[in-house]
Amino acid sequence: MKPTREYIIERFSYFNKLCFAGRLTMPRIELSRSRRKLGQLEYKRRRKTFGGWENYDFTLRLSTLIDMEQSVVEDTLIHEMIHLYILSNNLEDSSSHGQLFRRMMEEINSRYGRHISISHRRSEQENEADEELREHIVCVSTFKDSRLCVTVSTKTALFSLWREMERLDCIREHKWYYTIDPYFNRYPRSRTLKFYKVDDPEALRKALETAGVLVKKGNQIMIE
Numbered sequence: 001m002k003p004t005r006e007y008i009i010e011r012f013s014y015f016n017k018l019c020f021a022g023r024l025t026m027p028r029i030e031l032s033r034s035r036r037k038l039g040q041l042e043y044k045r046r047r048k049t050f051g052g053w054e055n056y057d058f059t060l061r062l063s064t065l066i067d068m069e070q071s072v073v074e075d076t077l078i079h080e081m082i083h084l085y086i087l088s089n090n091l092e093d094s095s096s097h098g099q100l101f102r103r104m105m106e107e108i109n110s111r112y113g114r115h116i117s118i119s120h121r122r123s124e125q126e127n128e129a130d131e132e133l134r135e136h137i138v139c140v141s142t143f144k145d146s147r148l149c150v151t152v153s154t155k156t157a158l159f160s161l162w163r164e165m166e167r168l169d170c171i172r173e174h175k176w177y178y179t180i181d182p183y184f185n186r187y188p189r190s191r192t193l194k195f196y197k198v199d200d201p202e203a204l205r206k207a208l209e210t211a212g213v214l215v216k217k218g219n220q221i222m223i224e
C-alpha cells in the first residue's frame with residue numbers, strides 16, 4: 001500500500017492512544033517521494049527564555065515512492081513517533097537512536113508485537129523497485145565451506161578491504177568487480193569487512209555479466 005495523509009493521520013491517532021498514552025501532539029503530516037528515507041521527522045530548535053533548548057514545529061513525512069506492506073508503513077510511522085516523543089518532551093538520549101530510543105522501541109515491539117527497527121531493512125520487493133544506476137565496487141567471495149558472499153566497498157576502503165580479504169584463511173576465492181548494475185543497490189557499503197550471503201547465485205551471476213573485473217597491479221587497482 002501507499003499511505004495517504006488521511007490514513008497516516010488516522011494511524012497516528014490510533015498508535016498515539018495505544019502506545020503513547022495519547023501524549024503526542026499531532027505534527028504536520030506530509031508525504032514524500034524519498035528513496036532513502038521511508039520516514040522522517042523534521043523539527044526546529046530554539047533557545048528557551050530561561051535557559052536550555054526546546055524542539056518545536058514538527059513535520060512527519062512518510063515516503064510513498066515504494067509500495068509497502070501495511071505493517072511496514074505502520075512500523076515506520078511508530079519509529080518516527082518515538083522520535084517525536086523524545087524530541088517534543090526534550091528528553092536526553094545518548095544518540096539519535098540511543099539507549100532511550102531503543103528501550104522504547106523494544107517495549108513497543110514486545111508489548112504490541114511490532115517489528116520496528118533502527119535502520120529500516122529493505123524488503124525484496126523494495127530492492128527490486130530500486131532501479132537507479134549507481135557505481136559499485138563489489139567483492140564476490142567463496143568461502144571454503146562453499147558459502148557465496150558479497151561485500152560492497154566504499155571507494156576509500158577498497159585497498160584495505162582488498163588486503164584484508166587476501167589474508168582471510170576461510171575464503172577460497174575472491175574476485176572484485178566494478179559495476180553499475182542496480183542489483184547491488186540492495187547492499188550497504190562497507191568500510192570494514194562485512195559479508196552478505198547470496199541466496200540466489202544465478203541472479204548474482206546475471207548481475208555481474210556487464211561488470212568489469214578489477215585487478216591489482218602494484219599500488220594500483222584498475223579495471224582489467
Ligand SMILES: [Zn+2]
Nearest residue numbers: 079083097118
Ligand atoms: Zn530514526
